[in-house]
Amino acid sequence: MRENLKLIENRELHETLYHYQFHPGLDLYVLPRTGYQKKYAVFSTRFGSIDNRFRVEPHPEVTELPDGVAHFLEHKLFEDERGNVFDRFAALGASANAFTSFTQTSYLFSCTASFEQNFDLLLNFVQEPYFTDKTVQKEQGIIGQEIKMYEDHPHWRVFFNLLAGLYQMHPVRNDIAGTIESINKISPELLYRCYHTFYHPSNMAVFVVGNLDPEEVGRQVEKNLLGRDYSPMGQIVRQFPDEPFEINQQKTVQELVVSEPIMFIGLKDNIVAKLESRQKMRREILMELVLDILFGSSEKLYNELYRDNLIDENFGAEYTNEINYGYAMIGGETRDPDQLYSRIMEAIENVKKEGITKEQFERHRRKILGGYIRRFNSLEFIANNYLAYRFRDNEMFELPSVLQDITIEEAMAVAEENFDPAYHVISLIVPSPEE
Amino acid sequence: MITNYIEHHLPNGIRLFFMPTDKFKTISIALFIHQELNSKLAAMSALLPAVLEQGSRQYPDKLILQRKLENLYGADLTADIIKSGERHIMTFGCETAHDKYLGEGKALVKEGLSVLGSVSGDPLLENGSFKKEYVEQEKKQLIKDIKAMLNDKATYAYERCIALMCSEERFGTYKLGSIEDYNNINEESLYQYYNHVFSANPIDLYVIGDLKEKEVLDATGEAFSLSRLKEQNRLPLTDTKKTVQEVRYYEEALPVNQAKIVLGLRTYTAYGDDLYCPLLLYSGILGGFPHSKLFMKVREEAGLAYYVHSRLEKHKGLMIIAAGINYEDYDNAREIIERQLEDMAAGNISDEELDNTRQGLINRLRSQQDSPIQLIISHLDGSIGGKTYTAAELIKGIETVGKQEIQEAAERVKLDTVYVLRPQEGGSIK
Numbered sequence: 057m058r059e060n061l062k063l064i065e066n067r068e069l070h071e072t073l074y075h076y077q078f079h080p081g082l083d084l085y086v087l088p089r090t091g092y093q094k095k096y097a098v099f100s101t102r103f104g105s106i107d108n109r110f111r112v113e114p115h116p117e118v119t120e121l122p123d124g125v126a127h128f129l130e131h132k133l134f135e136d137e138r139g140n141v142f143d144r145f146a147a148l149g150a151s152a153n154a155f156t157s158f159t160q161t162s163y164l165f166s167c168t169a170s171f172e173q174n175f176d177l178l179l180n181f182v183q184e185p186y187f188t189d190k191t192v193q194k195e196q197g198i199i200g201q202e203i204k205m206y207e208d209h210p211h212w213r214v215f216f217n218l219l220a221g222l223y224q225m226h227p228v229r230n231d232i233a234g235t236i237e238s239i240n241k242i243s244p245e246l247l248y249r250c251y252h253t254f255y256h257p258s259n260m261a262v263f264v265v266g267n268l269d270p271e272e273v274g275r276q277v278e279k280n281l282l283g284r285d286y287s288p289m290g291q292i293v294r295q296f297p298d299e300p301f302e303i304n305q306q307k308t309v310q311e312l313v314v315s316e317p318i319m320f321i322g323l324k325d326n327i328v329a330k331l332e333s334r335q336k337m338r339r340e341i342l343m344e345l346v347l348d349i350l351f352g353s354s355e356k357l358y359n360e361l362y363r364d365n366l367i368d369e370n371f372g373a374e375y376t377n378e379i380n381y382g383y384a385m386i387g388g389e390t391r392d393p394d395q396l397y398s399r400i401m402e403a404i405e406n407v408k409k410e411g412i413t414k415e416q417f418e419r420h421r422r423k424i425l426g427g428y429i430r431r432f433n434s435l436e437f438i439a440n441n442y443l444a445y446r447f448r449d450n451e452m453f454e455l456p457s458v459l460q461d462i463t464i465e466e467a468m469a470v471a472e473e474n475f476d477p478a479y480h481v482i483s484l485i486v487p488s489p490e491e
Numbered sequence: 492m493i494t495n496y497i498e499h500h501l502p503n504g505i506r507l508f509f510m511p512t513d514k515f516k517t518i519s520i521a522l523f524i525h526q527e528l529n530s531k532l533a534a535m536s537a538l539l540p541a542v543l544e545q546g547s548r549q550y551p552d553k554l555i556l557q558r559k560l561e562n563l564y565g566a567d568l569t570a571d572i573i574k575s576g577e578r579h580i581m582t583f584g585c586e587t588a589h590d591k592y593l594g595e596g597k598a599l600v601k602e603g604l605s606v607l608g609s610v611s612g613d614p615l616l617e618n619g620s621f622k623k624e625y626v627e628q629e630k631k632q633l634i635k636d637i638k639a640m641l642n643d644k645a646t647y648a649y650e651r652c653i654a655l656m657c658s659e660e661r662f663g664t665y666k667l668g669s670i671e672d673y674n675n676i677n678e679e680s681l682y683q684y685y686n687h688v689f690s691a692n693p694i695d696l697y698v699i700g701d702l703k704e705k706e707v708l709d710a711t712g713e714a715f716s717l718s719r720l721k722e723q724n725r726l727p728l729t730d731t732k733k734t735v736q737e738v739r740y741y742e743e744a745l746p747v748n749q750a751k752i753v754l755g756l757r758t759y760t761a762y763g764d765d766l767y768c769p770l771l772l773y774s775g776i777l778g779g780f781p782h783s784k785l786f787m788k789v790r791e792e793a794g795l796a797y798y799v800h801s802r803l804e805k806h807k808g809l810m811i812i813a814a815g816i817n818y819e820d821y822d823n824a825r826e827i828i829e830r831q832l833e834d835m836a837a838g839n840i841s842d843e844e845l846d847n848t849r850q851g852l853i854n855r856l857r858s859q860q861d862s863p864i865q866l867i868i869s870h871l872d873g874s875i876g877g878k879t880y881t882a883a884e885l886i887k888g889i890e891t892v893g894k895q896e897i898q899e900a901a902e903r904v905k906l907d908t909v910y911v912l913r914p915q916e917g918g919s920i921k
Contacts, residue, residue: 140781199797201749
């Protein structure tokens with residue numbers, strides 16, 4: 057086992073991470089954390105809602121999926137011929153859950169006793185699919201209610217409307233759970249086909265954190281995989297439509313039961329698809345810093361908007377980038393979307409003229425560094441986010457050192473190049489007239 | 492391994508709870524000013540932390556204050572109001588990264604305590620009262636927050652059910668008070684209220700982190716030196732006795748897609764009660780987990796809901812059952828839910844359900860030990876409920892409860908109020 061072990065050290069955070077790799081390509085990461093009672097494990101696959109067109113080398117045939125399959129599969133993996141997997145975790149005193157994002161599906165549990173048995177259960181149920189017509193049909197009802205719940209959720213709607221405005225072709229424009237119509241097209245056969253592609257160990261990774269011995273965890277995974285007789289799989293080729301630089305729709309307005317309008321501005325990042333992974337991570341840090349300088353609570357704009365009663369404490373800005381898309385979103389609840397819109401766009405123009413000061417740059421850098429350290433209290437945060445970075449070929453533990461490395465000139469360049477008003481959209485939720 | 496608090500009284504009567512531990516990467520500080528929940532005071536209690544957070548004498552506006560916090564490596568300062576039982580607690584928090592991860596000889600705990608002490612104890616004054624501009628601005632924000640309750644439909648349905656069910660009790664007061672109450676508050680009346688509450692009401696201060704007892708004592712003494720009365724206000728305990736005459740049913744229609752059903756029940760078992768641990772098991776078996784009866788029957792078997800659960804309001808002794816369903820399934824869903832309640836009262840609990848729930852509750856309690864904020868809140872429960880349990884005591888209680896005691900707790904439970912939020916189209920069913 058030694059030959060496939062790598063240590064990842066982080067001096068700033070006082071952490072040592074153990075990385076193992078097993079045949080046929082499963083990555084295991086173990087982070088020992090003494091003093092904690094909780095042990096947390098997550099088993100993730102690079103299969104998210106955007107992976108809806110793919111083929112597997114060397115086969116030429118392409119599979120195309122209705123929206124919502126990755127999420128549907130996540131629900132269904134919790135059931136097998138013996139019933140409900142939640143029950144088995146419960147019998148071992150663990151709390152289990154799962155989530156599906158645009159780019160990955162993750163299964164997880166946390167426990168304070170019987171770690172080995174719970175960990176085996178996690179490894180087993182994720183590797184043992186069981187889909188029938190009957191169970192698929194029942195799930196259509198449950199997920200139908202999940203979709204309806206989100207349809208009534210203004211912050212969820214404003215987000216997806218924003219993405220649908222930004223993107224013409226890219227599947228990130230579609231809801232992760234799909235629609236009532238699209239999930240009715242899902243069959244057991246389709247789930248099996250996706251399962252056998254995306255749930256191959258070479259497309260997956262495990263992260264475990266807690267008061268644990270890495271060697272023991274490594275042996276347990278090795279043993280679990282031994283009996284399963286996996287053969288290597290060809291590379292998964294994900295196909296994405298060509299996304300033009302231009303946005304899809306400049307303004308989206310939806311009526312919902314809300315107390316006042318909710319407005320977000322979305323900025324499409326057209327550069328990100330061309331960058332290699334390390335550059336993407338650097339860009340993410342730079343964008344976080346620049347957005348905080350522009351819109352953060354320690355700066356003039358935020359305080360003026362707050363004083364003018366145009367925003368509340370939840371106003372904010374964030375930036376996301378993934379394999380082939382990226383965007384920034386800025387906004388919140390507001391009594392006057394038009395005025396808020398022009399004040400934000402003005403600020404974006406101003407920063408290009410006025411630049412940012414050395415004092416701002418250093419102060420916001422300190423803030424972000426402290427934030428990283430604080431978040432490392434949470435085992436869930438570490439595990440979930442580590443794998444998300446891994447799946448983008450990045451090393452999350454490098455965040456503090458990259459943050460120390462960036463320069464004010466780079467930040468300025470990002471501010472100047474990246475807020476191109478030609479590629480921005482408005483997503484607006486307004487109160488229903490009935491209210 | 493469960494660490495305990497070291498307790499001190501500062502010279503002015505503030506209680507200090509300090510937990511030395513090196514397991515976190517942070518220093519966590521929290522200040523709680525206790526007040527009774529009551530409809531006349533609620534708006535003032537909610538407004539006070541919001542106004543104080545705008546600026547203090549030393550950091551007179553948000554810009555200066557936030558910049559100070561950023562230079563403390565993004566220390567996170569919060570000001571909020573908590574409703575727990577019939578207590579209304581003004582709260583201030585400050586979390587910073589621990590100095591040892593920053594590679595310099597910082598004194599972040601001292602600085603963090605000093606900022607928190609300044610914001611809560613040394614406010615910005617103008618002509619002998621709070622700054623008018625801040626008071627008016629925060630009144631507007633809070634009125635907006637009250638209206639925004641509508642935005643999250645599950646929260647809205649929950650709050651509506653509580654307000655209707657407890658309309659004759661102090662607990663029926665919304666934690667931000669009512670919009671009308673804000674009209675009668677000005678900078679003078681709020682400042683008077685501040686002086687009264689901060690000098691006469693119980694105040695608890697928590698500090699958790701890898702720190703020396705002496706450095707914490709010195710720094711807290713310096714940061715929280717406001718003068719306070721010798722004789723402290725005694726706050727009433729939460730009333731948990733109100734009887735149910737008949738089940739009340741309320742329905743409200745809004746242009747939404749999903750119906751929300753909320754059932755409000757009275758358990759007549761409060762936090763300090765002997766049957767508290769049996770009640771935890773009762774609610775857990777019924778609807779606290781994915782293995783619970785409600786989840787299994789309503790979601791997994793009938794496929795009617797995505798979410799369905801029961802939750803306790805532990806100090807008021809309420810249990811709230813909530814689910815999101817198709818409105819046409821209302822009768823079916825309610826029948827299944829009520830059947831589970833009957834099963835619980837009849838003692839129909841399998842060994843497996845009992846054991847799984849026991850372990851699930853213990854897992855939750857142990858996990859709380861890994862989060863500074865949960866360590867603080869679970870200890871604060873003792874001040875609110877008038878009885879302090881250590882985690883070990885609760886775990887022992889949960890381990891030893893039998894079916895008979897659970898059934899005893901179950902027999903006390905009475906359905907009081909049913910609230911349904913339904914889509915606008917379609918007729919009423921009752």
